[in-house]
Amino acid sequence: MLTVHKLVKRFKQVIAVDHLDLYIEEGEVFGLLGPNGAGKSTLIQMITGLLPIDSGTIKLDGQSIQERPTEVKRHIGLVPQDIAVYENISARKNVEFFAKLYGLRGKGLKESVDEALERVGLMERQHHLPSTFSGGMKRRLNIACAIAHKPKLIIMDEPTVGIDPHSRNHILESVRKLNLDGSTIIYTSHYMEEVSAIATRIGIMNEGKCIALGTEAELRQRIASQEKLTIETEEGVESEHHPAIDELKKSAIVLDVHLEGNQLELMLSPHYDRLQDILFILAKHGLSVLTLKRETPDLEHLFLSLTGRQLRD
Amino acid sequence: MRFWHIFWHELSYWLKERSTYVQFILVPLIMIFVLGSSLAGSEVFKQEDVILPVATVGLVGEGNESMAQAFTQFSRHEEVSRYITIEQISTSAALAEQLRLQQVDYGIVIPKQEEASIQLLQGSNHVINLMMTSIVNEFASASAMHALKLEADHTVEDTSGEEQGTSLQDSEPLVSMGLISSESVTAMQYYAVSILIMFLLYAGLRFGSALLVEERSYTLKRMQSTPARPREIIYAMMLAHFILSLLQAGCMIVISAVVYGVNWHLHLGTVVIACGFVTLCSLCIGLIGAAWFRQSKTLHTFMQTIIIAMVAASGGYVLIPEFQQAAGVYTLPYWGMQIFYNQMLNAAPAATQHGLGILALWAIILGGLSLYFSKKVVTR
Ligand SMILES: Nc1ncnc2c1ncn2[C@@H]1O[C@H](COP(=O)(O)OP(=O)(O)OP(=O)(O)O)[C@@H](O)[C@H]1O
Numbered sequence: 289m290l291t292v293h294k295l296v297k298r299f300k301q302v303i304a305v306d307h308l309d310l311y312i313e314e315g316e317v318f319g320l321l322g323p324n325g326a327g328k329s330t331l332i333q334m335i336t337g338l339l340p341i342d343s344g345t346i347k348l349d350g351q352s353i354q355e356r357p358t359e360v361k362r363h364i365g366l367v368p369q370d371i372a373v374y375e376n377i378s379a380r381k382n383v384e385f386f387a388k389l390y391g392l393r394g395k396g397l398k399e400s401v402d403e404a405l406e407r408v409g410l411m412e413r414q415h416h417l418p419s420t421f422s423g424g425m426k427r428r429l430n431i432a433c434a435i436a437h438k439p440k441l442i443i444m445d446e447p448t449v450g451i452d453p454h455s456r457n458h459i460l461e462s463v464r465k466l467n468l469d470g471s472t473i474i475y476t477s478h479y480m481e482e483v484s485a486i487a488t489r490i491g492i493m494n495e496g497k498c499i500a501l502g503t504e505a506e507l508r509q510r511i512a513s514q515e516k517l518t519i520e521t522e523e524g525v526e527s528e529h530h531p532a533i534d535e536l537k538k539s540a541i542v543l544d545v546h547l548e549g550n551q552l553e554l555m556l557s558p559h560y561d562r563l564q565d566i567l568f569i570l571a572k573h574g575l576s577v578l579t580l581k582r583e584t585p586d587l588e589h590l591f592l593s594l595t596g597r598q599l600r601d
Numbered sequence: 602m603r604f605w606h607i608f609w610h611e612l613s614y615w616l617k618e619r620s621t622y623v624q625f626i627l628v629p630l631i632m633i634f635v636l637g638s639s640l641a642g643s644e645v646f647k648q649e650d651v652i653l654p655v656a657t658v659g660l661v662g663e664g665n666e667s668m669a670q671a672f673t674q675f676s677r678h679e680e681v682s683r684y685i686t687i688e689q690i691s692t693s694a695a696l697a698e699q700l701r702l703q704q705v706d707y708g709i710v711i712p713k714q715e716e717a718s719i720q721l722l723q724g725s726n727h728v729i730n731l732m733m734t735s736i737v738n739e740f741a742s743a744s745a746m747h748a749l750k751l752e753a754d755h756t757v758e759d760t761s762g763e764e765q766g767t768s769l770q771d772s773e774p775l776v777s778m779g780l781i782s783s784e785s786v787t788a789m790q791y792y793a794v795s796i797l798i799m800f801l802l803y804a805g806l807r808f809g810s811a812l813l814v815e816e817r818s819y820t821l822k823r824m825q826s827t828p829a830r831p832r833e834i835i836y837a838m839m840l841a842h843f844i845l846s847l848l849q850a851g852c853m854i855v856i857s858a859v860v861y862g863v864n865w866h867l868h869l870g871t872v873v874i875a876c877g878f879v880t881l882c883s884l885c886i887g888l889i890g891a892a893w894f895r896q897s898k899t900l901h902t903f904m905q906t907i908i909i910a911m912v913a914a915s916g917g918y919v920l921i922p923e924f925q926q927a928a929g930v931y932t933l934p935y936w937g938m939q940i941f942y943n944q945m946l947n948a949a950p951a952a953t954q955h956g957l958g959i960l961a962l963w964a965i966i967l968g969g970l971s972l973y974f975s976k977k978v979v980t981r
């Protein structure tokens with residue numbers, strides 16, 4: 289449905305999107321995951337024709353956004369990262385205004401606006417001004433404005449930023465319903481659990497590149513062969529250059545070491561059961577262990593192991 | 602359809618705002634009243650209730666020294682010297698040149714032979730031309746030279762193309778200075794015009810700020826993610842502000858006429874075109890400003906400075922004829938104001954057309970510039 293090919297966008301020194309390739313199937317919920325500044329919003333703005341493309345192509349059902357912007361935009365609904373509604377006209381008037389820009393008129397317009405407001409649960413407050421809304425309600429209105437024209441592709445750029453769990457669940461629920469009713473969805477987030485709750489396929493983006501792509505199960509597969517050991521020490525380890533860490537890294541069974549506060553996070557080769565080797569190294573460097581936790585890592589750790597960065601600061 | 606939808610969205614927003622009526626109708630009406638009534642008694646408007654610039658008149662003696670001297674003498678008369686200063690020029694060719702360069706406002710050529718007629722060379726300022734007609738007639742009657750033949754000249758091409766001669770040969774020589782006062786505007790009329798023009802210039806600020814608000818609230822981006830084309834969005838909003846300003850002008854003219862009794866001497870078509878051009882120019886400046894300055898505070902400062910400076914240079918607040926002639930002619934409001942004054946003074950259509958021509962030129966230049974900037978506003 290959507291094909292992104294060798295897409296590049298530079299802002300002076302920064303390369304925000306770096307030769308990105310992406311293919312989105314009809315009917316999927318594609319979760320796009322990435323830390324701040326990964327280039328998610330830049331990618332989305334290029335797909336929706338808001339930013340000129342440096343090089344590469346974007347095609348929706350074979351039609352290029354560069355060549356036929358008006359035609360392509362008709363089939364896309366964008367939920368921008370920033371709330372983009374008029375504060376001084378009612379919620380309903382907002383949805384109506386944008387729906388009309390997509391060419392909706394008369395009875396069809398009324399029904400579509402009703403449906404959009406219903407989907408986001410703002411029917412009762414439809415005649416109120418957004419300036420009187422809570423953050424969560426504004427977010428929901430932000431979504432309603434993008435879906436009234438029943439787009440084939442709905443792109444949501446962090447639609448749940450800074451809202452309460454109730455509104456968040458409401459939004460996730462309506463995303464699921466929209467998908468069931470036939471829309472393809474691209475959903476970006478910093479939150480692994482959101483994406484894994486709704487996405488049929490996940491892409492992980494970092495520094496303008498897509499560094500991992502697949503279903504959640506496939507991505508888990510890539511890290512299933514690892515185990516994580518979290519060790520809390522009494523003394524605390526101040527720096528990554530502590531001799532204990534150096535020695536741990538040299539050990540054949542330890543794949544990687546991270547320092548999180550006074551916790552050490554060790555990625556181990558699978559099915560390793562000789563913990564005493566590790567404890568021995570720590571003891572040798574005068575570190576006494578307070579707690580020990582052993583677990584199979586989640587997707588956030590996949591991200592960490594791919595980039596050496598946390599998904600969120 | 603999308604165009605009209607955005608247009609109506611913008612227009613209805615402003616029509617619903619109560620502050621629109623205060624800012625764009627009530628405030629200017631109060632300003633007209635305050636300036637018009639308080640300055641009615643001021644120096645400029647008092648004596649004959651006239652505003653007349655001091656005209657520089659080029660005088661070519663040609664050899665008929667006695668008559669030239671008589672005129673110079675006449676011009677030193679207290680009543681007359683208030684309005685004109687005489688500059689002696691050796692040849693009529695030199696006079697024509699100076700007239701074209703607007704170094705003198707009006708020319709008089711006194712012929713060698715007594716029988717030949719005096720040539721009057723009109724300049725580009727209509728009010729001065731009118732005034733000089735009266736003064737020369739006064740001179741003719743005062744010197745009891747009824748036989749004096751006056752002839753207006755068509756040969757001088759001034760840059761404005763506005764020169765029009767009237768043959769005074771058959772006209773009544775006894776024209777009193779009183780004619781001038783009936784042919785000039787009152788303080789109320791004067792300020793009604795200048796404040797109207799000034800507030801039409803605020804259209805650009807209103808439009809530019811509206812664009813920046815749309816940008817800041819991300820609704821401009823959202824509109825662009827719909828099939829609406831960037832220029833469609835900009836021009837629809839621009840048209841809404843254009844119509845708003847025409848409505849505003851209509852209200853101000855009607856209310857000031859009814860309430861303050863301002864006599865506008867309106868020719869509807871001319872007024873709509875004049876207000877239209879001034880508003881259009883202002884909107885283009887606003888658009889360029891919005892593209893240039895992303896902060897609405899900076900835009901405000903920029904527009905306010907431009908508007909106040911231009912209106913001041915045009916004599917919109919205080920009348921300084923020399924300054925107006927020197928700097929005002931290069932500004933937009935000056936020409937807008939002249940069109941209205943010309944109508945109030947029942948001037949010949951050529952003067953009005955000249956003013957409209959200059960406004961059109963401004964509109965074309967600014968329109969061209971804004972065409973380039975309109976893209977910059979929406980694609981950043
Ligand atoms: N208009 C711009 N001018 C200059 N640099 C920009 C612009 N927009 C984005 N960038 C840069 O491009 C990079 C990608 O930004 P982008 O907003 O796409 O990231 P993101 O993944 O959406 O991040 P976030 O999760 O914080 O929204 C960043 O380094 C950012 O600073």
Ligand SMILES: [Mg+2]
Nearest residue numbers: 328329330369
């Ligand atoms: Mg973003």
